[in-house]
Amino acid sequence: MKRFLWLLLLVLTTGSASAQTAPERYPLIPYPASLTPATGTFTITKATQLALSKESKRFAQEAEQLQLLLTNGVGAPLKTTKKAGASSIELRYDASITAPEGYKLTITPQQVTLAAREPAGMFRAVQTVRQLLPPTLEKAGKGATPLTLPAVQIEDQPAYAWRGMHLDVSRHFFDVAYLKKYMDLLALYKFNKLHLHLTDDQGWRLEIKKYPKLTEVGAWRTFNNQDSACIRKSKDNPDMALETKFLRQRNGQTEYGGFYTQDDMRGIIAYAAARHIEVIPEIDMPGHMMAAIRACPFLTCNGKNDWGKLFSTPICPCNETTYEFVENVLTEVAALFPSPYVHIGADEVEKTSWSTAACTELMQKEGIKDVNGLQSYFVRRVERFLQSKGKKMIGWDDMLEGGIDASATVMYWRSWVKDAPAKALHNGNPLIMTPVSTLYFDNLPDKNSVEKVYQLEVVPSDLDPTSARKAILGAQANLWTEQIPSENRADYMVMPRMTALAEVVWTNKNQYASYLSRLRQHYPRLALLNVHYRVPDLAGFSEESVFTDRTTLAVEKPLDQLILRYTTDGSTPTATSPVLPAALPITQPTTVKLVAFTPEGLRGDTYTIRYRQQPYATPVAAKAPASGLTATYFTGYFKKSALMQEAKANGSITVTSVQVPKQAEADQFGVQFRGYLDVPETGVYTFYLTCDDGGTLRLADRMVVDNDGLHSAIEKSGQVALSKGLHPIALDFVEGGGGYTLLLKYSKDGSEPQQVPASWLKH
Structure with missing residues (x-):
């Protein structure tokens, strides 16, 4: 069933059933406005000619850039001609293309034609050809001969200027x-x-x-x-x-x-x-x-x-x-x-x-x-x-x-000032969207960061x-x-989030599953460009893990070619540390440190997985508890959630979900959620707490997630062993200013994370 849905998604996003292999065959980011797959390939050899007519001389600079790229692959510049023929690559002037950065790209087994009206459009076409060619062309002397381009028809222009x-x-x-x-x-x-x-x-x-x-x-x-x-x-x-x-x-x-x-x-x-x-x-x-x-x-x-x-x-x-x-x-x-x-x-x-x-x-x-x-x-x-x-x-x-x-042109960044875009529009100001909650790439990334950028609404839904x-x-x-402070750190913070934004502002269509498939093919190119990108997140574990008798660490790799190395002695894994087996048995409390390495030697984040052995927590008795949690709220600046203990509360209210009540909202505030979690069945549960700024989650008087301190929206997870029944819950959250995020999800036995049901919340 999943395979059928995947094929259907590809058909819908490309408009052609023959596009079932589109992400693999056409790994383009941003994806073109219109792409029609075709069969066959065009082969570039030393005999291929580059055609540039007199009318197309305006594209001389773009032709030179294409030559430099292809020279890495074939070993020498292509011969030039004024008239396109068989086995040629033509840069053609096309007055019918109205968008300044618009272009058309036609690849058949016999010929390649890049058409544009403006040099900017031709340059974008060259970048599309570049992405369709092997990544090895990014380095001189590393190119493969012959070079092939997949047959395709593309008509493309950006959604935003x-x-x-x-x-x-x-x-x-x-x-x-x-x-x-x-x-x-x-x-x-x-x-x-x-x-x-x-x-x-x-x-x-x-x-x-x-x-x-x-x-x-x-x-x-x-x-x-x-x-x-x-x-x-x-x-x-x-x-x-x-x-x-x-x-x-x-x-x-x-x-x-x-x-x-x-x-x-x-x-x-x-x-x-x-x-x-x-x-x-x-x-x-x-x-x-x-x-x-x-x-x-x-x-x-x-x-x-x-x-x-x-x-x-x-x-x-x-x-x-x-x-x-x-x-x-x-x-x-x-x-x-x-x-x-x-x-x-x-x-x-x-x-x-x-x-x-x-x-x-x-x-x-x-x-x-x-x-x-x-x-x-x-x-x-x-x-x-x-x-x-x-x-x-x-x-x-x-x-x-x-x-x-x-x-005046306004750049909207203060995402907590919700009415600023409407005020700018009412005043007649042009707007550029750059909300801190999504597009400040200095905010630390986590496993959700790329998708968050990809789901950006450039035109917010609450505006006309x-x-x-x-x-x-x-x-x-x-x-x-x-x-x-360094170039490597800048690369890490920008990539791959930049690629998600590229597709949002150029394509303006939501094809996230296809995008992820295409993104995987961009990592080798980025490595050859000496980009120290952030290695995609590993999955299948929680950094605060528990077991009752024994468990197994089985890590899900986002890229097949990653090499996972680990230690259990507290040291940080290096390129010579042992390779993690497909399934590592855990039978006693231990700390596993884990690092993913790319084939090019790029090092991913260090994951510290702490395993604790726990019995299932015994439920507590409570007479007919009411629905919801008690939310006690404070106004003030708290660097840590524990500092609320020393403050005087402004008030309290019953809430039916883990959300900040309107009464608590201020520039700087804190909230304490108290009550019980009514667990429907015995098991080891994983909880995911996303906070901006900070928060902690305790269940059954056990620390489950520590996501405390002042920081951007980051998800952290932890596990706890719970018997069926009521268990005390204590969730503390603080906001230090500049807009907040609070989200609590759970999973059990490897299920997809989902919202904690309102029926579980009691007080």
């Missing part, structure tokens, strides 16, 4: 070589925007000739708390070590830093342009400016450069010297970047320092009622200046609070679909680098 990735180079720096590698990945997966976060409190990364101190002073720092945290973590994970190439000794101190000269940036922009990627600069203001203030102390209202209650001291919107500085900086930025957009941030501004006489005077003069209006004044003034330079302004959705003009579809330009994922 804005398909972006972001990289924060301020918190931790990444050099030109890595940016080129990053852009190569964007090109492979048909992204067209690179958002560079160039300045922040921790570093100013772009040369500004008018203010050389911005990089002389602002680009370097002694180790901060983020660096120190990374150094501590590097003891267990070498990818968390600071890159030594960005360290220098100065005045007897070690400093971390780096920056791009304007010539460096011109090279980056040119490299991006050749791949039809637009580079959007972000110069964050008026907040997130400590690096600039260190170099130019005159920028603040109060002469200080420190942290307020939540955020850092901003620059002063009430002094004309501030605007002189901003305009000088943005003049150079606007001249350097050909993108029509400049991003100014305008988020997380600590406005308490604006309570000065100069600000009071300005507010009275301009009729400004409060500090949010003062930020609005700053943002609007900066936007008018950018417009005078022929640029459009982008800012984070925070800037909606004081009011903005309809001409007609107006929203016109206003929403697309989506973008962000990589903030406070805890990402």
Whole structure:
């Protein structure tokens, strides 16, 4: 039955019964808008010719890129011709293709034709051909001869105009070589925007000739708390070590830093342009400016450069010297970047320092009622200046609070501010979706992360679909680098989540089962591109496992070629540790550490599986318990759930599911769920607790899942042996700010995880 459903899914997603092998035969990410499978293959040999007519000379750069790719396989460039013939690859101009990035690809056993109207469309077609060719072509000298392409007919164009990735180079720096590698990945997966976060409190990364101190002073720092945290973590994970190439000794101190000269940036922009990627600069203001203030102390209202209650001291919107500085900086930025957009941030501004006489005077003069209006004044003034330079302004959705003009483009990131997209649409602002809950790739990944990205609604279902579809330009994922100090760590955090987003913004169709099948074929290519991707999650176990008599560790591998190595002595497995057998018997309490290795030598995460022997917990007696759990809620900031014990509760309510009651919701809060779990049959149960921020689950007075602390939405699991009947449950959950997630599921005897039924909850 499962096989039939799988075949039916493939037919529905491709529109042809002959597409039963589509994911294997056409492992394309993102999947084309239209793909019609065909029989046979086209073979590329040294005799194959590359045809480029006079009308198609506009594609000369794309033809050269295709030549470079094929040279890796056949050993020499293909001969060129102006007229297509038998056994040729033709790049053809097609005026009937209306989408700027649209293309057609026809592969028959006799000929290959790539057709487009614009060079960008032809480049996307070349990337499709690239993905259909063997991964070995990514390395010179590793190609296989002859090369074959599967016959197919493709008509393709993107669903969204804005398909972006972001990289924060301020918190931790990444050099030109890595940016080129990053852009190569964007090109492979048909992204067209690179958002560079160039300045922040921790570093100013772009040369500004008018203010050389911005990089002389602002680009370097002694180790901060983020660096120190990374150094501590590097003891267990070498990818968390600071890159030594960005360290220098100065005045007897070690400093971390780096920056791009304007010539460096011109090279980056040119490299991006050749791949039809637009580079959007972000110069964050008026907040997130400590690096600039260190170099130019005159920028603040109060002469200080420190942290307020939540955020850092901003620059002063009430002094004309501030605007002189901003305009000088943005003049150079606007001249350097050909993108029509400049991003100014305008988020997380600590406005308490604006309570000065100069600000009071300005507010009275301009009729400004409060500090949010003062930020609005700053943002609007900066936007008018950018417009005078022929640029459009982008800012984070925070800037909606004081009011903005309809001409500003809004990036929606605060997923806990549910009405921000509707406010932007009502105001007439173009929108780019980048919600923190889904598209902040600095959030630690778990086994659900890829699917979560894939299921993203670029146009949220609660918005009017007609107006929203016109206003929403697309989506973008962000990589903030406070805890990402190395290139390997950046690769790990981005891949493979980037591939899921690529399909969301290009294809805009839900074909998740097909996508997973295709994704498996991309890992060898990523390895050859020296991408330290996150090895897919192992399954079939819980990191907190229990048994009553004996059990067996049988791990499910997501990729057949993975080699699993393990230890039982507490040490971390290495490439020489024993290979895990298909079934490892467990007869006594023990700790198994497990690591998956790819054939290329890439190392996966370390799994620590702690086995405890437990008798089935004895149920408790309770007279006619009522349905539901008691939820006691607290307002406050709790780093750990146990801290609620010291706080005064705001109130309590009965809930029929493990969900935060509306009465508890606040910016920062905690909830204690208490009662009984009415277990229908005796067995070993696995519970899965997803928390953002943190939580713990105890059953029958036994710790089952410890997912405590402040972190993004992560699932952790644990097991417990329970007899049929009532067992005390204690679930504690805390939210430290910025939106929350709480989800509890269970499984028994290897079943699929499912929601805990309401009928099980008693108090």
